[in-house]
Amino acid sequence: MFRTARTALTALAALSIAFAAHAQEPFEVDGMQFGMPEAEVFTEPYDGPPVVGPGLSMAPFLSPLEHEGTTTHEVRIDTFAADIEIAPGVRFASWSYGGAVPGPVLHVREGDRVIFTMKNRSDETVVVADPEQEGSDFLTQLAEFNPQSVQEAVAPMPHSMDFHSGTVAANDKWRTIAPGESIRFEWVANYPGTYIYHCGTPMVLMHTAMGQYGLVVVSPKDGFPTDAQVDREYVVVQSEFYLTRGGNGGFQFDAQAAMNKNPSHVVFNGHRNALSDRPLEADVGDRVRIHFLNVGPSDTSTFHVIGAIFDVVYYEGDPRNDMYAMQSVLVGAGMGAVVEFIVPEAGEYYLVDHEFADKEKGAVGVLRAE
């Protein structure tokens, strides 16, 4: 009886798909590819590593591109709650991509295709920071460094994934999925850049402030003009947290502060001390490249390195957007930049948001040169 019922449902569902599908024939403009297959929402028993695929690292690291030309990446980043520390003594149950905030850095090349899978595991506990766990460099690095002292948490919640690096119909690809559901969709990195990805589920301010964001680096297909001179390459992600003391000894989201754009913490790479406990390293004379993303969710960043001048800035990470001799670069919420500077002498170089209230709230890091 139940088999019959299921069949009837399936037949009706198939009929519905025939009417509902917005099948888009692929087309090209100037070599860029548009028209992706329809997103697929499904359930799967998957309980494996939450971050799987090549080119996935934990900031400040950037995975090198191993391929020539363009390729297709199969990438999984699951979303689930994770109890994290974002400043000494300040822990909260974040909503994460992959178990840390920010989520994994994804590195692809202009023209690459990404087949992306995400399971909403927000109502289960997911193990991260396990040295035995394989799946991506991100998980290995998280287990080794774990600047946020990640612990398991549960917070069932619908979520979604919006890659700014993709050009697609958002109501299809970026759609919200329930706890226990998975989504799979494709996008092509048509433009080089330094792109945010984030959850787009209402209240989007809360979902991003709770930690659902990360960085996609789309390297230009012909490279940057300065590629040959670069000695060090790092990733710095700035983001705001809006926390207040909760009733159970920890911290929790402060909705009023978020609406008032009054963050309690503004940090680089997810922790006030992430780049102080473990400074970026360089040698005197090095040309250092930083892929910088300002997540926001609501505030700008005037990114500056004390004692250095940006020899070149590729605004939004596109080599055509070159600017020179910049003391700082102003980066809006959900924007990025590639900056390069020369290390003039041995010493410590502080990375700051030159909007000093944000710096005092934690937006500071160190590059140490010997």
Add this chain to the structure above:
Amino acid sequence: MTARTLRSARPRSDRSRPTRTALGALAATILATFASSAFAQEAASAPGATDRIAIPGGTFETVLVLDAAEVAVAPFALAATPVTNAAFLAFVEARPNWGRDAVPSVFANAGYLAHWAGTTELGSAPAAAPDLPVTHVSWYAAASYCDWVGGRLPTEYEWEYVAGAGARRDVAQAVAQFAWYSSPEASVRPVGQGAPNPFGVHDLHGLVLEWVHDFETVLPGEDDGTPFGLGCGAAARLTTGNDLADQVALMRHVVRMNFVAERGSSRLGFRCAFDAPGNGE
């Protein structure tokens, strides 16, 4: 401090669904067929059948612009607390075809009652304590339980009418509701603790999400391609204002539309409603 959080959940059967009414009717038919042979009226002795709160009818202000400004709710009765593990165990013992080893996957998937030690054994997992709200139950199982005790799941409007009593525009409470969403783990505790709301109902805030009856009847899903999909840019159109009370109300609607009917969740329980107002059998 107890986080007080509005929350309810409305099931969704399948992304690739036919028209809502068609599927809703079909699902209801299947459910009735599945359950009817099992129906004896045991409501009087069943756990969860007692402690019903008579709710007088009335109207309330809805949170969605696309709804009418005021919604009328007829008199009904609502269980004072969510259904507990112990109560649901009694149901499974009485109706073995709702045991996790027997239920067809169209009605409850692999996660159904997974926190219990066995089909008819709660065991020692913290979430399986007898007086905690039962979770990991599908919409179908929840609906069938309520049928078993002579009731039904509350409608969305019934639930919201009671849960929002006196608090619709209370920004302080909205802030507290956000707190529950940002840390729901802090809420795991037995049912019935804390002060009742103005109707005398417990745990509508700050414990678990709850299934309601409505089968995708109120708010279209964004997968339908409607302009009211709950994507990043569309959400602002749905609220009547820009204050926190509206934002938290919107979150409830998002949560409401996003659970799969055959799948439960670790913070998703339910309570039953009853057509005839009364105070127990």
